[in-house]
Amino acid sequence: MGELKVLGGSQSDGFFTTKFEALLAWARKYSLFQYPFATACCGMEFMATAAPRYDIARFGAEAPRFSPRQSDVLWVVGTISQRQGPVLKRIYEQMTEPKWVVAFGTCASCGGFYDNYTTIPGCDKIIPVDVYIPGCPPRPEAVLDALMLLMEKIQKGNREPVTVPPREVPELAKRRAARGGKVQS
Ligand code: SF4
Numbered sequence: 001m002g003e004l005k006v007l008g009g010s011q012s013d014g015f016f017t018t019k020f021e022a023l024l025a026w027a028r029k030y031s032l033f034q035y036p037f038a039t040a041c042c043g044m045e046f047m048a049t050a051a052p053r054y055d056i057a058r059f060g061a062e063a064p065r066f067s068p069r070q071s072d073v074l075w076v077v078g079t080i081s082q083r084q085g086p087v088l089k090r091i092y093e094q095m096t097e098p099k100w101v102v103a104f105g106t107c108a109s110c111g112g113f114y115d116n117y118t119t120i121p122g123c124d125k126i127i128p129v130d131v132y133i134p135g136c137p138p139r140p141e142a143v144l145d146a147l148m149l150l151m152e153k154i155q156k157g158n159r160e161p162v163t164v165p166p167r168e169v170p171e172l173a174k175r176r177a178a179r180g181g182k183v184q185s
Pocket of ligand 1: 136
């Protein structure tokens with residue numbers, strides 16, 4: 001899929017593109033309707049991301065839809081038990097193409113510390129995942145990073161799964177530097 005090119009003048013003067021798919025992808029990435037499949041504690045961080053402080057509305061992704069038929073992005077938020085697995089799969093199947101999946105937190109990504117017979121070790125065992133967000137729970141900043149990664153994937157038409165990289169907290173980095181790079185015990 002090509003890049004969206006601005007031909008002649010600035011964006012405020014209007015633009016046109018020679019590649020329709022690029023225009024469509026550009027429009028899609030700024031208009032994401034999400035289905036939050038929230039099952040556990042990670043749901044709190046999901047709500048924090050949607051609140052005004054982090055303001056997910058900036059990315060055109062603020063509107064939750066509780067019908068899979070009206071959703072573009074399935075957020076799997078929390079632990080998935082064996083009994084919930086078939087429900088999650090059914091919801092994914094009911095979404096229309098194109099659709100994307102984000103595994104929100106360690107439990108959704110790999111089962112987390114619930115290493116037992118009741119828990120599915122990652123939602124990718126039953127549905128394909130586009131973006132993994134590590135963390136127990138992930139901070140809202142990581143969630144926004146995931147959303148931006150997803151938007152980039154949509155623009156490029158890339159379906160390879162990606163993982164949100166760790167983010168350095170400036171205050172902790174400063175303290176670590178002050179201790180000569182040693183982690184406090
Ligand atoms: S990753 Fe941690 S916070 Fe999220 S659902 Fe699992 S145990 Fe809860």
